[in-house]
Amino acid sequence: MRIVVLLKAVPVVGTEKMTGGWLLDRSAGLESNGNDEYVLEAGLKLVEAHGGELVTLTMGPSPATEAIRKALAMGAARAVQVVDEALAGSDALATGRVLAAALQRMEFDLALAGADTSDGQGGVVGAAVATRLGLPYLSYAAAIEPDPAAGTVRVRRISPTGYDVLEARMPALVAGTQLLGEPRYPSLRGIMQARSKQIATWSLADLGIDPASVGTPATWSAVLTATPPAQRAGATIVRDAPEAAVERIVEFLAARRLI
């Protein structure tokens, strides 16, 4: 099995901030997106079970290297990083374009993406990449079961009423969720080995992409205002015994017309 994991490096949740130009600050402190670590873990298990190689693909600036090194320490064989100054400010549309162009240059049976990202919050890039490349798209995966001999993959997709079992031919793109299972911690040996693993860096020129078609100049969304939400007044603390406490909760909810 040859697997490519689309791994985004995102600001640590809770520490995000904006640059002066109202872009998300990606200058430091990036980690792998939560959902991408679940598909990475699923991919590593598949390689352990079926043999082969797992490669990560990241579009992101230099601080993304930290997240990529961790993926290498967890067991990815090597990594591709698309880096180019012109990419700053790219929206989901441009991201899909770039990742599709990069994937086109890679060989794989399965491309794995996360269901969504903590910073982009779109949950659209996986579907867009698959569509651009004419790949079958199987999403919201809770389990991924390839059948290399038959050249097919089955995915258990979460549905509003349970789950659907999807099947498609490989190569395919699967977008996965937390239900794939807890990611492993890198071992000390893994961390040592990761130092000598290769991170290939590709530029837009390498991918044949016009810089004007990505980044801030090509973005479809422009921020007009950014303001903190109305602050809560601070919690009313209730330390009464249960009966009295419940009376106070009921009064509080009634005053707010919630009951």
Add this chain to the structure above:
Amino acid sequence: MAGAIWAVCDMVDGLPTRHGRELATLTWALGRAASRPTASVLVGPGASAAADAIASHGPDVLAVDADPGERPIAAVTAERVAALIRERQPAYVLLGTSDDGRDTAGILQALLEWGALVNVSAVRWGDDGPVAEVSVFGGRLVTESRLTQDHGLIIVRPSAVAAEAAERPGGVERIDPAPGADLAPVRVVDRVGEASAAVSIEEATVIVAGGRGVGGPEGFGVVRDLADALGGAVGATRAVVDSGWIGYAHQIGQTGKSVKPQLYVAAGISGAIQHKVGMQTSGTIVAINKDPDAPIAEFADMMVVGDLFEILPRLTAAVRARRA
């Protein structure tokens, strides 16, 4: 006339979802503010039967009775909607943030080369186009954004507006556009129903959520009772989902659902950042926790220091008594 505004509405079991009806209402409001025509697009088996229900929200309805057969509905919807968009050239197309809505939107992005405003919690009509409100950085900041083009996709969260009937319903048009794309085949081999999965916490106006403090799967009994009494849904933290005490469909937070109910009751939940980002924009937050220093005290409106097993059953009884 300037380009139309459309909503693509999800259906479940042949009925439009509440989220879909909200999108129709929102589209109607935007159309009136912009003096532009509006339409709701329904794709799937039973679309024309469901059309009247969605027409009551104002926009005209484009009903496509496409039978997905063994294909995922998002792919079938995207192909038909792509064809309709190319043919009729609406300016703005609203979709929901449901799993199917996002899949449809992602496919449409690539087919049409249209950009999107994503994860939108409200939309108003600005000077010359839609202006979208988005809660970012886990609710620490609210942005307003516009599209840089005169067309685009807008992917809207539940509860952006309340679904309302318009003074007069829209007309219904049944159509059968040829698919506007040839997507790689994916087959639905099986559809499995699970009772526990049939929850839509994103649409609930009241959520009672339980964390590790409930102690075990049985501990959710008192949480469920209070949710029932309040007419709400049951939420959960990742810790309890990972422990198998309750299904993933209930998980709120960074890798679960984001919710914005009017009332959020957090029982035995510490308030970790990854949980907070999924619920901190809720209207009123009441926390019940043994530990007065639990982080949730920092963003709750009421912090009840106590044992949830002593508080919740009494609260349930008090709510029931009031309602009786």
